[in-house]
Amino acid sequence: MVHRGGDIDSENIYIEGDNLDALKILRETYLGKVKMIYIDPPYNTGNDFIYEDDFSKKTDDYVENSGQTDEEGNRLVQNPESNGRFHTDWLNMIYPRLRIAKDFLTDDGVIFISIDDNEQENLKKICNEIFGFKNFVGCIILQTATDNNPRQINTEHEYILCYTKDIKMQSPWCAINEKAQLIQEKYLELKKKYGTDINTIQVKLRAWIKKSRDALKGVTHYDNVDEKGIFHDGDIANTTFGGYKYEVIHPVTHRPCKIPEKGFRFPKETMRKMIADGDIMFGTDETTLIKPKKRLENAKDVLRSVIYEDGRASTKQFENIMARDIFQNTKSPMVLGRLMNFVVNERDIVLDFFSGSGTTAEAVLRNNSKGTNNVRFIMVQLLEDLDESIKKADSRAKKTINNAINFLDSIGLKHTICDIGEERIRRAGKKIKEETGADIDYGFRCFKVDSSNMKDVYYKPADMKQNQMDLFADNIKEDRTPEDLLIQVMLDLGVLLSSKIEEKEIAGKKVFSVENGYLIACFDEKVTEEVVTAIAKQHPYYAVFRDSSMADDSVAANFEQIFMTYSSQTVRKVL
Template identity: 45%
Template structure:
């Protein structure tokens, strides 16, 4: 059986492979830790790209900052970490506490590490990403002490400190504006996260990033580099407040930005590639009536002229024989061919006397919706005061539980524009989980099955805050509770429409790898240490922990169905209706192996120490060869 790798995607190896496909003559081998590994001969590659390569100190356009190369390394370096299921914090599809059947995910941990773990499984599967990262206002707290200095294939986990509750401790440092690396530290934080996140986007996917004037310029340059300037869609303006601050020194700030980039931007209506935005529904159609019982249905009268020049100048002959020209200060709104078609279809309202004709605009021709505009006014997408009311209504016993949350309406509009009923949305600066709230609201209204993935660092709450006094020790606890309460509220208000609404989430927490050091570096174990490591799985890890890491390793969505079955007295995990059958118990007999093989799964996974005896181990391959030779067998 082939051993599973049990670490995140190695982007450097993937890039070497991609370059090798284009330029196989640039592939070479180098010795690393006594092993030959593939590498790129850059001298050969320069020869292949000699017309484009920029050598030496020749001036060029570039956006750079100190440690940019380290940021690229941080994005590409693989990690040996794991996501552990927290069943007691999870919520089922119907709101049942402690159930693990939801297709939504809530993940606690450093979002860079989490994105790397999700990278292979969710590669190209996320339709929309929204993030509300720190704005670098001069008092933001970042986590800087990530160690990306691992070399080669040494994936041994670092020594991570834990608190008294067994949770990983993150070292936060405030990025004060007096810091000489003020912009550098922010760029080093955001760049690798966006670089990894891009790989999760589907080809028809889109990313929205909230920001203000502190880093908007730098963020746009980063996105131009990572997503491509040609894939910039728009800078949305969100009207965040409606009051004027007369105490402002210069201007009273009333807006924030939302940068929008497509994975692939469409260049025309007929272009079938890339992100296709949805039209906004028409919310007021009362002005459309049908007083003349027109067979095409309700209509309203529209002017036949406009201020802007649209078509060639021509004359129109009314049924009474009168020939009319366009008014001196206006132009025809339609081409002459269109007017002739309207006349043939009886869609012109000629009026009486010398009045100017009008054209019928039918509801059936326009009901598909409206093109969204880049100005998101507060009446359309809410504002900060509304956002505060929304979360205070959910936490009525603890008003002021979360500062600076985004409006549900803003997230709702972005989802409405970008997502179709079965799509996945990712928010890896989840905060109070506003995005999850909006997705559930949209699903309840149209019966959709959109799925969310929320990722949030368990940043501790201030001991003087309302949240701390209410018993919420970190931001993740607030976010999870908001989803619980918002889901219950939406379901109650929607009634039968929400019968199929998934208002739960599977909770997972970032931790060190489930595997001991010997799994990743068996050559480094001495004879004395060999007897101390009788198992390559850490003693505190459960079969459920191993299952989640196995699913990530094999590229199986973490939202897949999981059923625990008993086979010959052993626990077997049935994932995605038999796609994966995994058994991590000890003393696995021929009877267990036979029962699994007879069900012909695509993947079958066991622990290295699973087999009951040498006989069972010897018979393993023979049993699968007999009953299911196509099954891919893996061991960890």
């Protein structure tokens, strides 16, 4: 893994490269640390490109076989329906990725997977095997848009399969009802204007709710106002015969109120408290059934098995940020944000290893901007070369890819899916900040899956001559930066890539301090005793240096003694 730049202060992560390799690299560091995974893998429609993971083949043999790799040598091939292993190849692609992904989830973690009818049945079978059929939470039907293509049954939906790592760790899901929040905001606006004039507030609020009923679907019945706020009148009667029966005295007539045929649903003490708290609505006299006041602040949202989202709206939203027709079938950040509302909490991590256009990242930023949770994201996307992809794409895809290439040219970026995704996150963050003014983490750190930072050495000891020993003076590849080495060290030591990193200068040498001195590293050449001593005095848990970094033999000789003197508990490592 090498460092590609980005915002060093950001805790969000974007990784370019084969997602299977990335998952393997991240697994130990992020074991049991991800609260939610969302992926939108290729649907295997016959036109999709999928990863071919036969690592037993040499690259040259593979290229001869398939004719296509990306610039990193990742195998990316089309999976046509004419392929005799059409379903098998797709399952061989998705299975190992899901197998590893399970290890990332917290004990109460959840995974959502978008899919359609082509592989929904097969995907559920392998998820049952990997996560266990008892951990199947449900299948969401996402109705997108009207299908006008002539066929026997016009398909207007996709699926989102949901599994949890351990169903016993899940309590019923509910979230703040955002539509109810809109009514509350309007009520506060009216209250500020009309003060204690409850009747006027109620009339004005009802008129606004009626006008806004499309945007408030599901909560329009919250249209009553009293001294405590907004409520709707509920049902006081028990659901079956045998409810509680006792006298409730009307506050004006002082006569017993009417008792429901099935009795009250609340015991007498609960009823007494509700009356005292102003949570019971009385009629003009005792002949009208009393009703409980269901307060707006208690309105909760639940995740239903059918969600309607016009796919054209999410496409339009993407195009407003980026450009027209440069990416097919973008997902809705609103739908993904809705899923997150039920699952993630403060400081949780959301992972998407089929990142595509970056929708999941935008959904995280939008949710964070509402002040609900400081959630962090990890996006992984294959560094797919669009110039190569266009050669084997169908006519519709060719047009889209060509538009994407022209768009990337216009802003001076390379022709890759990653460049589209990264630019989308940057632009979405800028737009969200302009709209909300929220002070959140809009950035991301960018990394690329790469070969080891260390040189390969194949010499046998017997073949080595004394003058060749200088080959081992520095076993780090020449093109690797100090940031690259730091990332490798962090992963090796299990330190999150999102950890706080500070760059300091000690006696003219660049020093990295990770997580307020938990890890301190220096990869510069000719490190002096002054630098080593200054680092040791900060008492880091880990201190890491380059094997060839010591200024002279005396520094190397005194290295251990310096740490024994000032910080004997520090774990010292040398690359």
